[in-house]
Amino acid sequence: MVTGVADVLQVENLTTCVATRNGIITAVDNVSFRLSRGATLGLVGESGSGKSMTCLSIQRLLPSNSVVASGSIRFKGEDLLTKTPRQMEAIRGREIGMILQDPMTSLNPVFTIGQQVGEVFRYHKNSRKRDIRSKVLEVLNRVRIPAPAERYHSYPHQFSGGMRQRVSIAINIGNHPDLLIADEPTTALDVTVQLQILHLLREIQQESGMAIIFVTHDLNLVARFCDDVAVMYAGRIVEKGPVKTVFADPKHPYTRDLLAAIPRISKSGDRLRPIPGQPPVMTNLPKGCRFEPRCRLATERCREAYPDWVAQKETGGGLRAGRRQWGQNDIAVHRPSGRS
Amino acid sequence: MTLPFIDLQDVHKAYNVHRGVFRAGKLLHAVSGVSFRVPEGSTFGLVGESGSGKSTIARMVLGAEAATSGEVRVAGQSVATLDRKQRFQLRRMLQPVLQDPYSSLNPRIRVAAIVDEPLRVHRVTEHGQSLKDRVAQLLEQVGLSAETMRRYPNELSGGQRQRVAIARAISINPRCLVLDEPVSALDVSIQAQILNLLKDLQERLRLTYLLISHDLAVVSYMSDQIGVLYLGQFMEIASREDIIANARHPYTQALMAAVDSTIGEEVGRVGNAVQGEIPSPLSPPSGCPFHPRCPMAEERCRREKPALRAFGPSHQVACHFAESTR
Structure with a gap:
């Protein structure tokens, strides 16, 4: 695939290490993906598994015990890893937005909604002081908060969970970012409200063309909301590709087993087939494939070496072995070659 | 027909909510008029x-909370009329498993002590079996090795902790488990x-x-x-x-x-x-509690609260328009 000019974000071989009491762990290991304008990637x-660490690496917000060991993160053509902290501050909140899981903890309880949404305009000094209020009201309106003028002076605790999440979306889209990182944005919300929030994000995305990284453990939501999906296991991406192909025809045993292990209403008569065991301890990873101890298909080869990327044409072409070949119509599977 | 093990008849629970020193308290109706039966050996899902009041119902069934009105019967006995001793007996039959195995297990005691605590409290031991053997047997029943008993909860993963919580719950051979969000964490x-x-x-254990x-x-x-509960009332039971x-x-x-998107088919369709x-x-809203959010609400829903009515032999619905919702 040609390197699209439209790519907002290109992450290449990102490796992030964390120093823990039990030694150094590679929380993100050789992760690569790209995201074009207006697209949504489900992580x-x-x-x-390293999904949040990947997002923190992109924003250069890693905790002090962690460091990006190698790789590159190109955002709109520029490598974020070469930016100074001050340059990053100018990017975050303006060009890259981030929504977190729990809006009760990400919003400050002692400031009003108006002050908190207005902060992004004040901080980036891109608005005249007297325009800030009208900008805040406009963005609150965009996230469909009813009667924003009345809510301007409300505090977070006076809002419901869904409304608080709308406020944190307002804070993050105020400056029309090119990339929005949404880390489990709906996990703390009731199921009927989850869809409303995703619907809102989709509307904003269609208006503004921002790209979204949607981090979640909920495959149901990925199926509805994302264009592409990358499945992570123990720090690595094990399978990625368009949602349609990956979910309809998962190639990696982990993706397959994960999909079989989720209860679904339509299939609730069948007994679930759980994945045995549990994810490996990051300080003591298997030498070969990290899923091997739990994999039904594992062989001696899987124990010995980590498998190479294998890309497959959606059109049903044969397997092509190679490293990191993927594109619009390819799904990449990470497994020992020679098995179909 | 098997006797219901749990039987709730028109149960209400209201809490008095204090709203500051100078304002009168207000009643919060957590559960309003809930009736259902759980036959022995079956599973009732809320x-x-x-x-919506689902945890309040669980607490009332466990006897941890008294109903404001109505009757909660467990194993044929009305929970409200039990004295201390009978209540203690009730807990032998009825054990909870809670959502978060990170907070429901005491981090300072070993798994063995966590699992055998109910055995010690209720003084239950199988004939000729030591506590230790019983704990090993219980751990094995929930898929953990006997070696786990020497560990502390923080050495275990979330799934293992939930297994320990289940082993503890079944240790005294209860007849029923109350499972409050057992897997959502x-x-x-x-x-x-x-x-x-x-x-x-x-x-295996013929549990309810x-x-x-x-x-x-x-x-x-x-x-x-x-x-299906909404604002303390059943919208549908089936x-x-x-x-x-x-x-x-x-x-x-x-x-x-x-919760049930057909994976791969509804891509891109949200809302x-x-x-x-x-x-x-x-x-709470007037009329049907769901009417402000309901896509098919009409004037009648605002005025008149729909009663739970039979729709089939094992199906009850509280909606004026149940016949035309599909």
């Missing part, structure tokens, strides 16, 4:  | 969003392990389950009967088959749509007809 995985 | 690949374990234990969850997919996987194939209440339909959020139970 799915279980806790500890 | 689904609802936050604030766990990773997706672990959830299925725990759900299948609960199913196996139910079969009261399962509480916000996830209709989990509830429909586990339950024989399902009750057998699993009827809920899956023939859900009539717009709220049930919304919950189903929210559902249900608007807004659950209103405060301090000021």
